[in-house]
Amino acid sequence: MRRKIAEEFAGPMLPFIAFCVALNLTVGQITALLKLPVYLDSIGTVLLAVLSGPISAIVAGSFANLIASAFGNPPMMFFIPVVVVIGGVSGVIAKLGWFRRWYLIVLGGILLGIPTAALSSVISAYVFGGVTMGAADFIVLFFRSQGFTLHQSTLFQAFIMDPVDKIITYLVVFAVVRNLPQRLLHRFPGAGNVRHQQPDIHAS
Amino acid sequence: MFDINNPTFMRLDIPLKLSLVLLLIVSAFVGSWQTNLLTMLALSSVGFILLLTQASLVQHKKLFLRFTLLTILFSAFIIILNGIFLREGDQLASVLSVSFYQGGLEFGLTTAFRLAVISTSLFLFFTTTPIRELIYFFQHVGVPAPLVVILFLTLHFTIQLPLRVNQIFTAQEARGASVRGGVFGRAKALFVILFPLILSSISETLERGAALEARGFRGNFSSGQEIRYPIYSVALAWTFVAVAFVLIILTILR
Numbered sequence: 001m002r003r004k005i006a007e008e009f010a011g012p013m014l015p016f017i018a019f020c021v022a023l024n025l026t027v028g029q030i031t032a033l034l035k036l037p038v039y040l041d042s043i044g045t046v047l048l049a050v051l052s053g054p055i056s057a058i059v060a061g062s063f064a065n066l067i068a069s070a071f072g073n074p075p076m077m078f079f080i081p082v083v084v085v086i087g088g089v090s091g092v093i094a095k096l097g098w099f100r101r102w103y104l105i106v107l108g109g110i111l112l113g114i115p116t117a118a119l120s121s122v123i124s125a126y127v128f129g130g131v132t133m134g135a136a137d138f139i140v141l142f143f144r145s146q147g148f149t150l151h152q153s154t155l156f157q158a159f160i161m162d163p164v165d166k167i168i169t170y171l172v173v174f175a176v177v178r179n180l181p182q183r184l185l186h187r188f189p190g191a192g193n194v195r196h197q198q199p200d201i202h203a204s
Numbered sequence: 205m206f207d208i209n210n211p212t213f214m215r216l217d218i219p220l221k222l223s224l225v226l227l228l229i230v231s232a233f234v235g236s237w238q239t240n241l242l243t244m245l246a247l248s249s250v251g252f253i254l255l256l257t258q259a260s261l262v263q264h265k266k267l268f269l270r271f272t273l274l275t276i277l278f279s280a281f282i283i284i285l286n287g288i289f290l291r292e293g294d295q296l297a298s299v300l301s302v303s304f305y306q307g308g309l310e311f312g313l314t315t316a317f318r319l320a321v322i323s324t325s326l327f328l329f330f331t332t333t334p335i336r337e338l339i340y341f342f343q344h345v346g347v348p349a350p351l352v353v354i355l356f357l358t359l360h361f362t363i364q365l366p367l368r369v370n371q372i373f374t375a376q377e378a379r380g381a382s383v384r385g386g387v388f389g390r391a392k393a394l395f396v397i398l399f400p401l402i403l404s405s406i407s408e409t410l411e412r413g414a415a416l417e418a419r420g421f422r423g424n425f426s427s428g429q430e431i432r433y434p435i436y437s438v439a440l441a442w443t444f445v446a447v448a449f450v451l452i453i454l455t456i457l458r
Contacts, residue, residue: 009350011421012413018357019409026365030397033373034390059351063358070330072271074322129315131282145289175395176402187410
């Protein structure tokens, strides 16, 4: 375990972890520019979970949420438990080799969407009363106006949005890692999660 | 005496400011909307006094004004929407055949002012704390060096990436990518922007990593600047933490 952590946080990996934190914060800007109705704010976390490992992914995701809180979106820091689930589950899915097949990725996105939806709905309902300063607030409000309780409303909203968001996130990361040049991919500890490692013919 | 070149609030130590932010966040959750409104007004007043009196914060003036305006608009938005759509309690008023309900308005007030207190306290903390000082503090409390390096580098990328996104967006638009078409066209454009952004950035991060390694970075720092906080500051910080803890316990018991 200690060796694994040391590998994930080795000197050459640190700028990549920092980039993934910034990517989580910036993708929101791209989706806003393109007026797309998705968050995709965990692309950096998933990319890191695949190319490096779950621990660095959890750290990067947590940093991204803390920084987002500092930059004017305070509810984000209360969603760190969701980031822990995203990083951990994505790391396991990547380790299982699911990032080698697109249909397994879709399944993985659905599987990840369920616990994240359940967890984020609880945080959203009990900590913020369903208001998290995002577009999802309107969906929560719609369900509440239909007579559902606060928790039911946040749960429905999360189950509508989270699995779709996670499937798209996984597909984007899948497309990125599949198109990474071999010379770059092999510099990451998680290269084997994406493509079968070729035995080094020069080793012997 | 108040000295404009010796900003008092800026000299509040980071542990003290952090513990105060913690206390404000906890009180935002346990207090009523009236308490939160008063706290927010007090925080905003502190912010305005600092901006008007301290030369070192002049560059944050416009940012704070924009932040305050957004907070007011956002709070009003939450309160009005909840007042209209949450039909709980008595009907209080009807404006242009739109009815406002007491339960919805109270819920809106509670949520809006809670978020306003949290955002304002965090905003004030980050505008009055130089990043260099914050990083020294992290080193002082024993945060591992790799995490501190990640924080430093994140700040660099957080400034660089939006500029790069705008460059790629403009370039792809000039090449005829349908960045303003229907949903599918724009979804395709997402890939057209994301791919060059991620691929070029990965190359850059690997080069930076190699540079770090070549300069001998092995996940540790030389002993940096030694920080000593005055005893009264530490005592006050621990008092704030204790009060926050007591408030949490009392809320749980209640």
